[in-house]
Amino acid sequence: MSSKSSVWYSLLAVIAGLLLGAILFIPFNANPLESYRTMFGAAFFTLEGLGTTFTRATPLIFIGLGTVVAWKSGFFYLGFQGSLYIGAVGATLVALSARSGHLLAGAPAVIVFASSLFVSFLFGGAWALIVAGLKIRFGGNVVLLSLMFNYVAIYFVNYLVTRPLRAVGSLPQTERFPEKAILPRLLGERNDLHLGFIVALVAVGAVLYIMRFTKKGYEFVALGLNERASIYAGINAGRVMLQAAFLSGGLGALAGWSQVLGVQYRLLDGLDQVTGFEGIVTALLGGLNALGVVVASILYGGLANGAQVMQRRTDIPSSVALMIQGIIVLLVLTGPQVQQRVAAWRSRHIARTESTGDIGS
Amino acid sequence: MVANDGVSLLVVPASIHAVVGENGAGKSTLMNVLYGMTVPDEGEILVDDEPCRFRGPQDAIKRRIGMVHQDFLVVPRFTVVETITLGLRAGVGTRSLFRTDFVGASKQIRDISERFGLEVDPNATVSSLSVGEQQRVEIVKLLFRDADVLILDEPTGVLTPQEAEVFFAVLKLLKQGGKSVLVITHKLNEVLDHTDEVTVMRAGRDVMHVMTAETTPQELAQAMVGERPFVSFQREQSATRETVLKVCKIDLTDERGVQRLRSVSLNIGAGEILGIAGVDGNGQSELAEVIAGTLLPNSGEVLIGNHSLNGLSVARRRRLGMAYIPADRRAVGSINELSISLNTVLGRIFNYVGNLGFIRRRLMRVHSEELITKYEIRAPSSEFIAGNLSGGNLQKLILGRELMESPLVIVFEQPTRGLDIRATDFVRQTILNQRSRGASILLISADLDEVLMLSDRIAVMFDGEIVGEMKNENLDTRKIGLLMAGVRQ
Numbered sequence: 001m002s003s004k005s006s007v008w009y010s011l012l013a014v015i016a017g018l019l020l021g022a023i024l025f026i027p028f029n030a031n032p033l034e035s036y037r038t039m040f041g042a043a044f045f046t047l048e049g050l051g052t053t054f055t056r057a058t059p060l061i062f063i064g065l066g067t068v069v070a071w072k073s074g075f076f077y078l079g080f081q082g083s084l085y086i087g088a089v090g091a092t093l094v095a096l097s098a099r100s101g102h103l104l105a106g107a108p109a110v111i112v113f114a115s116s117l118f119v120s121f122l123f124g125g126a127w128a129l130i131v132a133g134l135k136i137r138f139g140g141n142v143v144l145l146s147l148m149f150n151y152v153a154i155y156f157v158n159y160l161v162t163r164p165l166r167a168v169g170s171l172p173q174t175e176r177f178p179e180k181a182i183l184p185r186l187l188g189e190r191n192d193l194h195l196g197f198i199v200a201l202v203a204v205g206a207v208l209y210i211m212r213f214t215k216k217g218y219e220f221v222a223l224g225l226n227e228r229a230s231i232y233a234g235i236n237a238g239r240v241m242l243q244a245a246f247l248s249g250g251l252g253a254l255a256g257w258s259q260v261l262g263v264q265y266r267l268l269d270g271l272d273q274v275t276g277f278e279g280i281v282t283a284l285l286g287g288l289n290a291l292g293v294v295v296a297s298i299l300y301g302g303l304a305n306g307a308q309v310m311q312r313r314t315d316i317p318s319s320v321a322l323m324i325q326g327i328i329v330l331l332v333l334t335g336p337q338v339q340q341r342v343a344a345w346r347s348r349h350i351a352r353t354e355s356t357g358d359i360g361s
Numbered sequence: 362m363v364a365n366d367g368v369s370l371l372v373v374p375a376s377i378h379a380v381v382g383e384n385g386a387g388k389s390t391l392m393n394v395l396y397g398m399t400v401p402d403e404g405e406i407l408v409d410d411e412p413c414r415f416r417g418p419q420d421a422i423k424r425r426i427g428m429v430h431q432d433f434l435v436v437p438r439f440t441v442v443e444t445i446t447l448g449l450r451a452g453v454g455t456r457s458l459f460r461t462d463f464v465g466a467s468k469q470i471r472d473i474s475e476r477f478g479l480e481v482d483p484n485a486t487v488s489s490l491s492v493g494e495q496q497r498v499e500i501v502k503l504l505f506r507d508a509d510v511l512i513l514d515e516p517t518g519v520l521t522p523q524e525a526e527v528f529f530a531v532l533k534l535l536k537q538g539g540k541s542v543l544v545i546t547h548k549l550n551e552v553l554d555h556t557d558e559v560t561v562m563r564a565g566r567d568v569m570h571v572m573t574a575e576t577t578p579q580e581l582a583q584a585m586v587g588e589r590p591f592v593s594f595q596r597e598q599s600a601t602r603e604t605v606l607k608v609c610k611i612d613l614t615d616e617r618g619v620q621r622l623r624s625v626s627l628n629i630g631a632g633e634i635l636g637i638a639g640v641d642g643n644g645q646s647e648l649a650e651v652i653a654g655t656l657l658p659n660s661g662e663v664l665i666g667n668h669s670l671n672g673l674s675v676a677r678r679r680r681l682g683m684a685y686i687p688a689d690r691r692a693v694g695s696i697n698e699l700s701i702s703l704n705t706v707l708g709r710i711f712n713y714v715g716n717l718g719f720i721r722r723r724l725m726r727v728h729s730e731e732l733i734t735k736y737e738i739r740a741p742s743s744e745f746i747a748g749n750l751s752g753g754n755l756q757k758l759i760l761g762r763e764l765m766e767s768p769l770v771i772v773f774e775q776p777t778r779g780l781d782i783r784a785t786d787f788v789r790q791t792i793l794n795q796r797s798r799g800a801s802i803l804l805i806s807a808d809l810d811e812v813l814m815l816s817d818r819i820a821v822m823f824d825g826e827i828v829g830e831m832k833n834e835n836l837d838t839r840k841i842g843l844l845m846a847g848v849r850q
């Protein structure tokens with residue numbers, strides 16, 4: 001199956017998902033076409049809406065990229081929620097140290113920016129490294145380990161914002177970050193779009209480059225496809241898996257980095273419940289391909305954004321959009337099976353017509 | 362291909378009957394026919410003089426024939442009694458339609474255990490059992506189903522020597538209990554010490570049938586190996602040259618504590634082929650992996666020239682001039698999902714890293730296209746997916762890749778297994794060309810003809826040990842046959 005045909009299939013699945021989703025508007029006495037126009041218009045056809053869509057897509061892109069790297073290397077990491085939280089902690093520590101009277105108080109904004117990126121990546125990478133190390137050293141199930149580590153990260157943040165980093169006030173959260181630690185808005189104050197989106201696009205380029213054009217990427221893919229053959233070929237399976245884990249955990253951490261520095265401006269309890277898993281879904285929707293991740297994340301971010309606008313303007317709850325998202329995901333993920341059946345049916349059909357042709361001649 | 366050609370086999374009650382033969386002699390096919398896994402084209406099976414048609418194992422079980430495979434399939438988390446009753450109709454031993462009576466079944470299992478000396482605890486978890494104990498569970502499973510004929514495929518292959526002793530004691534009790542036991546094996550000592558009758562198979566035929574007491578190991582070995590037609594490739598005589606690959610006293614124990622290699626030592630000179638003869642599973646692949654560096658031995662040393670390879674990674678060994686053509690082309694030798702060109706650089710990717718860490722794709726493509734031309738690999742382009750190549754073409758790709766940089770030492774493991782005649786000839790000619798070039802070659806093959814045809818010297822492996830080494834001149838093939846079966850003069 002060529003990748004070209006699977007792109008077409010995904011597109012078809014999205015359209016089919018939207019058509020099926022149209023039924024969901026009927027109980028609300030809404031015109032599906034009208035509702036879709038509201039949704040997509042708000043998400044994609046105004047500059048402000050597009051800014052919000054891209055902002056929502058940003059953490060999804062980071063998690064999606066992390067998923068691509070980890071899963072392609074045969075490291076089935078599900079701990080992106082944890083990496084996101086730990087990455088947010090890293091970013092928070094740097095941002096808070098830019099307050100007056102702290103370590104980076106005198107540093108220019110660009111230094112604060114660079115060090116927040118670096119520390120956040122390092123924290124998230126190290127977090128995933130623990131899981132990979134445990135797996136390599138003691139065996140065990142990466143899926144289970146990484147899911148459990150999510151809880152550790154979530155409650156660690158909960159502890160930080162209720163105790164040592166808690167700001168004065170009634171809410172469990174840190175102080176607002178100083179202005180120079182915050183990611184600048186790109187299109188003015190009224191548009192959500194911030195610098196994190198550009199960083200996400202740079203990360204897409206980096207992942208594309210690493211996976212497709214470097215020795216390391218080749219080793220990742222080889223290990224993911226066939227561990228025995230990789231070891232036979234002299235690839236140090238343990239070390240390469242650690243490297244993949246570090247890279248993917250670091251990318252996942254940048255989702256937390258972009259959320260706290262670009263959207264929330266502080267670390268708070270329950271900072272992001274869904275992105276760590278939705279990012280995995282967008283990676284799968286995008287066919288575990290870095291460019292596919294961008295498209296899927298923007299679609300996902302757009303649907304979520306449009307749904308909220310729709311809910312605000314009409315009576316239709318935004319959960320309708322969530323259901324449509326679910327339908328699309330199901331259709332895209334069953335794609336390979338459907339494609340196989342279509343191919344099998346087609347070859348049978350061709351064989352039949354050919355054999356009857358033989359009889360005729 | 363005809364796997365079994367007019368084979369007859371008579372199994373009498375209360376006896377232990379061995380079926381012996383080389384790899385590919387048709388033993389397993391015959392047993393699969395008996396157990397209903399394969400439907401024969403011709404011929405019939407009679408149980409108590411009644412003709413039977415087996416369409417599946419369940420038909421065979423109904424006629425009280427049961428089989429234990431070489432690798433038994435178990436559910437690790439089940440208890441013994443659950444394993445044994447698995448697949449039986451619920452309500453066995455009870456009046457209930459839906460519930461299995463585990464208590465009753467456990468009692469029955471204990472009875473069987475006692476009667477035949479098969480010690481098993483019905484409530485133990487399967488994952489906590491040793492392989493020997495798991496095998497006993499499998500045998501009890503057959504007895505639980507009232508089997509009168511028990512087929513055991515290479516039963517001692519996975520056992521430690523102590524476990525094997527216990528196993529043969531059990532066989533004796535089974536025989537005394539009136540059961541017929543069919544043992545497939547290649548170990549002649551076991552045959553001579555523990556069985557009543559022997560059937561020897563060779564090339565799909567039953568070439569000999571005798572009472573064990575009336576035969577000698579020499580006679581059996583000759584029947585197994587047969588008269589070898591003289592086949593020869595053209596090759597020049599090799600002069601004695603300096604040793605390149607040296608293997609010194611390698612010991613290897615696997616994770617279960619079974620010793621796989623016992624003090625294996627070898628020397629191979631430049632331009633020399635050392636062939637390892639032996640039945641599959643006697644430590645040959647482990648030896649290859651120890652040399653290649655994918656398995657670490659417990660003790661001993663491998664050297665290329667004066668360089669010790671101890672502690673060197675696979676990648677370092679490759680750079681020192683080591684090449685390895687593994688037995689499993691699809692699972693180990695290549696990555697099926699990747700293109701020919703990406704498979705061409707497998708294990709040699711470090712040669713293709715350019716500026717900024719970019720892979721030099723053009724160079725990669727040029728090299729893989731050279732390979733396609735030189736080795737006549739039938740593929741539309743270098744971007745063709747390697748897994749879609751035929752076995753012969755894939756093997757050519759692996760050969761070409763491994764030999765590209767004129768390695769000093771080459772390990773060939775089952776290089777022609779499953780290939781057609783043309784591809785086989787091509788591979789053998791390639792091996793001889795490498796010899797002329799001056800490479801030191803270790804040739805591991807379960808195909809004795811191949812070993813005899815290509816080797817300068819032959820070493821025979823049995824049970825992890827080199828049991829004999831000789832020059833390939835005026836050889837007595839019977840002697841090799843005996844050694845392969847574990848009989849030493």
